[in-house]
Amino acid sequence: MAPRVLISDSLSTAAVQIFKDRGIDVDYLPDLGKDKEKLAEVIGDYDGLAIRSATKVTAKLLEKATRLKVVGRAGIGVDNVDIPAASAKGVIVMNTPFGNSITTAEHAVALMFALAREIPAADASTQAGKWEKNKFMGVEITGKTLGIIGCGNIGSIVAERGVGLKMRVVAFDPFLSPERAIELGVEKVELEDLLKRADFITLHTPLTDKTRNILSAENIAKTKKGVRIINCARGGLVDEVALRAALDSGHVAGAGFDVFTEEPANANPLFGHKNVVATPHLGASTSEAQENVALQVAEQLSDYLLKGAVTNALNMPSVTAEEAPKLTPFVRLAELIGSFAGQLTEDGITGVRLEYEGEVSEMNTRALGAAALAGLLKPQLDTVNMVSAPVMAKERGIAVEVMRREVAGTYDSLFRLVVKTPKLERSVAGTVFADGKPRIVEIKGIQMDAEFQPSMLYVTNKDKPGFIGRLGTLLGARGVNIATFALGRTAAGADAIALIGIDAVADDALLADVAKLENVVQVKRVTF
Numbered sequence: 001m002a003p004r005v006l007i008s009d010s011l012s013t014a015a016v017q018i019f020k021d022r023g024i025d026v027d028y029l030p031d032l033g034k035d036k037e038k039l040a041e042v043i044g045d046y047d048g049l050a051i052r053s054a055t056k057v058t059a060k061l062l063e064k065a066t067r068l069k070v071v072g073r074a075g076i077g078v079d080n081v082d083i084p085a086a087s088a089k090g091v092i093v094m095n096t097p098f099g100n101s102i103t104t105a106e107h108a109v110a111l112m113f114a115l116a117r118e119i120p121a122a123d124a125s126t127q128a129g130k131w132e133k134n135k136f137m138g139v140e141i142t143g144k145t146l147g148i149i150g151c152g153n154i155g156s157i158v159a160e161r162g163v164g165l166k167m168r169v170v171a172f173d174p175f176l177s178p179e180r181a182i183e184l185g186v187e188k189v190e191l192e193d194l195l196k197r198a199d200f201i202t203l204h205t206p207l208t209d210k211t212r213n214i215l216s217a218e219n220i221a222k223t224k225k226g227v228r229i230i231n232c233a234r235g236g237l238v239d240e241v242a243l244r245a246a247l248d249s250g251h252v253a254g255a256g257f258d259v260f261t262e263e264p265a266n267a268n269p270l271f272g273h274k275n276v277v278a279t280p281h282l283g284a285s286t287s288e289a290q291e292n293v294a295l296q297v298a299e300q301l302s303d304y305l306l307k308g309a310v311t312n313a314l315n316m317p318s319v320t321a322e323e324a325p326k327l328t329p330f331v332r333l334a335e336l337i338g339s340f341a342g343q344l345t346e347d348g349i350t351g352v353r354l355e356y357e358g359e360v361s362e363m364n365t366r367a368l369g370a371a372a373l374a375g376l377l378k379p380q381l382d383t384v385n386m387v388s389a390p391v392m393a394k395e396r397g398i399a400v401e402v403m404r405r406e407v408a409g410t411y412d413s414l415f416r417l418v419v420k421t422p423k424l425e426r427s428v429a430g431t432v433f434a435d436g437k438p439r440i441v442e443i444k445g446i447q448m449d450a451e452f453q454p455s456m457l458y459v460t461n462k463d464k465p466g467f468i469g470r471l472g473t474l475l476g477a478r479g480v481n482i483a484t485f486a487l488g489r490t491a492a493g494a495d496a497i498a499l500i501g502i503d504a505v506a507d508d509a510l511l512a513d514v515a516k517l518e519n520v521v522q523v524k525r526v527t528f
């Protein structure tokens, strides 16, 4: 069945075409995102959801999204998506991190000019036939100090434009490296310094717990008198009530706002002030940017739903379309090895070591690790998948260690998972042969060669003559057909393991009978 995608916000129709061309069923309902109830009614029918900022992907909506595998944000900010809730449900969240950055930076610059020369008010007055030439006295931008809060993709573009406009640019961003600051021609400063010095302040951080209210009443009070403030990032970064008061007192000379604490902003404390220029979240709204993000999100969602390629995900390691075919059998192997180890482990897991040897060590081990953890946790958490597994492992206090060895041993690639509990460490290793089939090649350091079968018996025993015969006879007597039989031992007469694929799922009575056989140490049922 073809995957189904819902586009619930207004997107360039180029996206619709891409989904269709790729054989994906797509419903384009650009107003649905604004209607929470209706969206919740239909979301259960879709594998993918493409959105902009109007659709709110809440934990409540995700509860209803039983088929959903991926959310694609045609844009940058994902504060409208509950990412922890999506991760817990195993839903990948992707964005398109660069497609609208130039456009948004240009909007910030446009608002800066609009404020400096009061263009919107002058336009309204002129078109009203007033010709108020003496009413509008602007300020020059050249030589002024531009303070950028958040110098990432968009902030950097604004910085370059600022330098081009002959401004002195100062930036506050804890993650801006000194080298990058030099490259951009900006001075890296502390927030206090920026507030004191800037003639124009422009915000370009995401909205997080750290950035919320970054321009608080207190910080606005520290700004230079006559400052003009531009927010093209997110509502909530600036205390709108405090800013209104500072505009009213004349301390702040102007505010250019594209984003508001509550959107759609039909009313706002800033509205109605003569020195405020407002736009309705238009930062990303150019035909170029919308084409970029729509094409990108459609490609990314299609690649994931059809090929398993993961690009620009916020809660999952990337997997390129090129590496997906080679990686897939190893993802399967990691998941199966994890599942095997998980089914053998009865105690609480305290730690896991993921070891990659040979060719597999050069592959996308983050994705493989996520798959192994998913397999490992599955026996306890039925709904876990590659997206949610790392989060779940962390929540459960499972320490994950990774070891990579480029040199291959017996196999071109070997993946080993070591599970640690307070009582023991147990290792299981596997590989993928040229036929693409995953195999178990080592358990607790004992070599063997076993294919995964849907139903298996794991038996540890003392290596004594006659044991295998007795086990075979018992299974035969119970009407259980043996599909595969793999054996391994540390040394003749010592510890041995038998891994038997059977054509029926072993019931408790069978396990009890096997456990009673002479020389059996333990027996477990494993299913895949």
Ligand SMILES: NC(=O)C1=CN([C@@H]2O[C@H](COP(=O)(O)OP(=O)(O)OC[C@H]3O[C@@H](n4cnc5c(N)ncnc54)[C@H](O)[C@@H]3O)[C@@H](O)[C@H]2O)C=CC1
Residues within 6 Å of the ligand: 075, 076, 077, 078, 097, 100, 101, 104, 149, 150, 151, 152, 153, 154, 155, 172, 173, 174, 175, 176, 204, 205, 206, 207, 210, 211, 232, 233, 234, 258, 259, 281, 282, 283, 284, 285
């Ligand atoms: N108005 C609109 O239509 C649009 C708004 N946006 C907004 O712009 C924001 C920025 O986008 P990008 O530049 O692409 O993101 P980015 O991730 O490239 O840059 C954000 C920067 O903020 C910095 N930062 C994080 N916490 C900080 C803090 N506490 N103090 C100072 N700096 C901090 C980061 O180090 C990073 O360099 C987005 O998160 C989005 O909310 C993006 C596109 C369109």
Ligand SMILES: O=C(O)C(=O)COP(=O)(O)O
Residues within 6 Å of the ligand: 052, 053, 054, 074, 075, 076, 077, 078, 100, 281, 282, 283, 284, 285
């Ligand atoms: O990309 C972003 O972060 C934006 O804020 C753009 O929002 P929009 O897609 O125009 O609703």
